[in-house]
Amino acid sequence: MNVRRLPLYATIAIFLVAYLLCWLQFPNILSTRVVGNLLTDNAYLGIAAVGMTVVILSGGIDLSVGSVIAFAGVFIAVLLRDTGLHPLPVFALLLGLTTAFGAAQGALIHALAMPAFIVTLAGMFLARGVAYLLTLDSVPIDHPFFETLQKAYWLMPGKGRLTLLGVLMLLCVAGGMLLAHRTRFGTNVFAIGGGQGTARMMGVPIGRTTVLIYAFSGFMAGLAGIAFAIYTAAGYPLATVGVELNAIAAVVIGGTLLSGGSGTVLGTLFGVLTMGLIQTYIVFDGTLSSWWTKIVIGLLLFLFIVLQKGLLRIGQLQRTA
C-alpha cells in the first residue's frame, strides 16, 4: 500500500466513523437534508480550502483568504447598490481583481524570497483594509438575480436540497482535483512542495508556478466570496475573520502535509465536511456548547500532525532498513 495515501484514508475513515457515531445517537442525521445543509453551509469554506490546498501543497500558506472573502462580499454589495450593473459582470470583475491580487502576492513571495506567511499577512491587512474603505456597515444585497441563485436547488430523494452553492463547491473540488493531480502545473506544485531546490534543478519554472499558485488561491477566495455573498445576501467587512485558519485546519485534517509536497484535494473536502459535521452534531445535541468545535478541531489537527510525523519516521526507517 502506498504510505502517502494513508492520511487520505484516515481522513475518510474518521469522517465515516464520526458520521456513524452521530447516526447511532441521532438517526435523523443520516438524511439527504443534513447532507444538503452540510454542503451548503460549508460551501464558501470548501471553495477557499481548495485554493488553500494547492498553496499548502507547494509548501506555502495564504493568510489573506478570509479578508479576500470579506472584501469580495463588500465589493459585490457596494457595486450592486451604487451601480446598475448586473451581478454577472460584477462577479467577473471581482474574480479578475482577486486573481490579480493573489498573483501579486505570489510575485512578491518569489521576487523578495520572503516567507509566504509574512507576505500574505500584509495581503490579509490590505484586503480587509480595502473592504473597510468601501464600507463599514453590512450592506444588504437585494438584487433579484441573487434571489434566483439562492433559491436554486435540486430536491434530492428524502427532501434534501442540493443547492447551487453545494454544487459549486463540489465542482470546485472536482476542478481542484484535476488541477492538482492531473496537470503539469499540479505536478510542479507537488515538486516545489517536495523541495524547491531540487524542483529547480529538475527544470520546474519556480517563479511562474509560484505566481500561478497564489493567483489560483486568490481566484478561489474570490469565488468563495461570491458564494458567501449569495449565502448571506450581504456584504460585511467584518465577516469571515479567521476563515483562513479554518481553511488551513480543513486542509491539514484532510491529510495534507502542512510543510508541503503531500496531500490530496479530495481529502480537503472530507476535512471541511468533518468540521461541518462536528458543528451539526453540536446543533443536534443542543446541550453541547459551540466551543467544543474548536477544541475537537484542535485535537484533530494534533492527531494529523503527529500522524504525518510518524509516517515520515516510518518512511525513513523503511528506507534505511
Add this chain to the structure above:
Amino acid sequence: MLLQARSLTKRFPGTLALDGVTFELAAGEVHALLGENGAGKSTLIKCLTGAYRRDGGEIVLDGRPVDPQSTAHAQELGIGTVYQEVNLLPNLTVAENLTLGRQPRRWGLTSRRGMRALAREMLAGYGLDIDVERDLGAYSVAVQQIVAIARAVHLSGKVLILDEPTASLDAREVAMLFDVVRRLRERGLGIVFVSHFLDQVFAISDRITVLRNGRHIATTEAAGLDRLRLVNLMLGRELEQATGHGRTAHDAGEELLRAERLGKRGRIAPFDLSIRKGEVVGMAGLLGSGRTETAEVLFGATAADSGAVKDRAGAIDVSTPARAIASGFGFAPEDRKTDGIIGDLSVRENIALALQAHRGWARPIPRAEQRRLAEDFIRRLDIRTPGPEKPVGQLSGGNQQKVILARWLAMNPRFLILDEPTRGIDVGAHAEVLRLINEMVAGGMSLLVISSELEELVTVSDRVIVVRDRRHVAELTGQEITTDAIVRAIAAPEAATEAAE
C-alpha cells in the same frame, strides 16, 4: 573526444578552486575523477553542469564550444548529472519523477497511462522491475539512483556525470548500479564517475584522472595503474620520500580512556580504541572511510548503538555532545561552516560558547572575562581579526578554525578530537595549528587527529589508526609510522597482496 574541458579556472574568495584543469571524456568510456576533499572534483563538475560559472577556460562538447548556464541548460546540451543525494523528489511517484516537465497529455490533462508507458520505456534496459506509480521515496537509494540515471540519460543522452553515486549503497546495490553503468557505456555514453571507493573505481573505470588542490595531477589508463601509485597521486606523497622525518614523540602517560566495541550500525563498525594521557593518536583513511564517524560516536554527535567508553573511574556517558563535553571531551568538526562556527556571532561569543554552554545559562561569563578570553586567544593563536566583536563568518577559513580551537582550548578538555584541523587553510596557519597541537599535548591533553594530510599525521602522531570501509583496519606505532605504511594500509587489501607477490 566527446567532451573536453580546457584550462578551466574557478576562483572563490581566498581560494583558487580550479587552476587551469584540463579534462577529456571519450564516448563509450567510464572516466573516474579522483581526489581528496578540496581537490576540485565537485567544482569541476559544477562548472561542467552549469551550477557554477567558470572564470576561465572552455568546454567543448561534440566539437562545439558550449557554455552551460544552469543545470537544466547543461541537460539540454547533453550533460546529465546524478548526485549522491538523489536529486529527484521522493514525494512524487517514479513515473512523475521520470516524466516531470514532459508528461504526456490527453485533452490538456496529464495521462496516467501515457506517463506509465513513457516511464516504463525510459526504464527499459536498466534491469529494474518496479511499480512506477509508487512514490520514489518508497524505494531504496540504489533504485532511486538508477531512476535518476534513467532520467538524466533520457534528457541528455551524451554525457552522464555520476557524483559519488555509491556512497550510501551496499555491495549488492553497487553491483546493480555498475551493471547499468556498463550497459550505458556500451550504448556509447561518456560517463564521468566520481568516487572515493578505490575498489569501485578499479572495477568500473577505463581511465582515471586525479586532481589535487585544484590542479590536474594525472590522467592514466586504469588497467595499468597500481593502487599504491594511485593513492600517492591523490595524497600527493611519493613513496621514495623520506618519512618519519621531524617526528615529535610525546611523553605519553597512563591510559586516559578506552572505547570498547563502540559502534553505530551503518556508520562505523564496533572498534576498540585506547588513548593515553598526553598522546596524539592520528587517524588516516580516505574520505567516507569511517574516520569522521569514529569521531562522531566518540563525541556523542551520533549516539552509539553498541559498546561503551570508559576511564579509570568507570563508564563515561557520551550519549550527547553536552555529556561528552562534561566528561572533558572536545570536538572540532571537519565541516566548519555547518558544524563549527556560529557565523553571525562574534569571535568573542564563538570562543566563549562551549564554556558558557557547559556552565549553564544562569552562570554567565562576565563580558569583561569573555573579552579577556577572546583577546588572549586572538593573541596566542594569532587569529587575524580586526577585533573580538567581528562576526566569525567574515573571517577566513584558517582563522575560523583557530576560533574553534580557541573555543575548545578555553574548556581545557582532557581529550580533544580534531577532524581535518588544517583543511582549507593557508600554509602559515597550517604550521601554526601543528605547533598548537604540540603545545596542547605538552600540557597533558590527549588528541585524536583525523587528517588526509599524511605527512601531517606522521609528524604529530604517536600512533596512527587506519580506517577503511567503516572499519578500523590497522594500527601503526612508533617507527612504523611512515606515509608509506599508511598508504599501504589505506590501499590494502590488494596492495598488500601485490606486495606479497
Add this chain to the structure above:
Amino acid sequence: MTGLLRRVAPQLLTLLAVLVLVTIFFPGFLSVGVSGDRLVGSPIDVLKRGAPVALLAIGMTLVIATRGIDLSVGAVMAICGASAALAIDQGWGLGAAIPLALAAGLLCGLWNGFLVAVLGIQPIVATLILMVAGRGIAQLITEGQILTFSDPGLAFLGSGTVLGLPAPAWLWIGAGIVAGLVVRRTALGLLIESVGVNLRASRLAGVNSTVLLLTVYMISGLCAALAGLIVTGDIRGADANNAGLWLELDAILAVAIGGTSLLGGRFSILASLIGAMVIQSINTGILLAGFPPEFNLVIKAALVLLILMLQSPRLGDLAAGMSLRRRRADEAAAAPRVLPEVRQ
C-alpha cells in the same frame, strides 16, 4: 550603550517619523497633561494601549530568535484571562487568580515547546494547534459567557494608575526590563542567538537546545499570560472570543519592525518594544488625526511590505549593486547538497 543606541536607531527613527507625521495631522498629539494624580494625553494612551502587543513582542522576540514563531499567543491570552476571571468568579481571590493565569500561560508554552523541541514539529505548524484550540479552551473555562467581575485588584492591572502612569505601561516596561536583564545579564541571550543561527553547531558545542527551546516557548506563554491579565483587567471581564484576537500578528509585526530576522539569530527586545509602540502610535494616531480607522489596516499592510522590502536578502544585494554577490547566492542555492560525509 552606544552600541545599543546604534542597534535601535532605525526603530527610534521610525517611531519619530510616525510621531511627527501624526502630529502634523493632529497637533495636540504629543501634549501630556496632569489630571488629578495621573498623567493624561495621547502618548500616555499609547503606552497603555500598546501594553498587550508589547508584552507579546517580548516573548515573540525570543521565539523568533530561535528560528521559531508562536502563533498561539492571542489564544493563550484568552485562556489566561479566562483562568483569572474564573478564579475571581469562584471567590478564590486575586492571590489565586494571578498565579493561575501565569501557570496556564507557562503550561501552554510548555505544550508548544514540547511539540517543537521534543517532537520536532515545525514551529508554525505546532503553534497552530493551540491557536485553533485555544479559544475553545478559553470558552470552555468561561462557559461561553463573558465572565465579568468587579475585583478591584485585577481591574487595577488593566486600568489602574501607579505614580501617574497606567499600570499596563508599568507592566510592559517592567517586563521588558526584567526580560532584557535576564537575557543579557545571563547567558540566555547568547545561547538563544547561537541556536537560532546554527542549531547543529550549537549542539556540537554542548548547548542543550531542547531545554532552551522549551524555555523560550514558556517565556512566550508567560508574556501572553501577563497580556491576558491586562486585557481582562481592563474590561473587567474575560472575553474568550475577542481577547487578544489577531494580536499574534501584531506581535510578529512588532518583532519584524524591531529588525529581528524572521530567520532567527540576533535579537533586540528593546527594538521590538519600540516596534510595538510604532504600531500603537499608528493605531492611535490614525484615530486622532481624524482618519477613519478603516485606514489603519491599509497603512499596516503598506508598513509590512516596506519592512519586507528592506529585509529581503535579494533586495539587499541589488541595493549593494553587487551582481557578483547575487550570482554567488544563486550558485549556493543551485548547488546540490554534496556533503559526502554528512548523512541523515
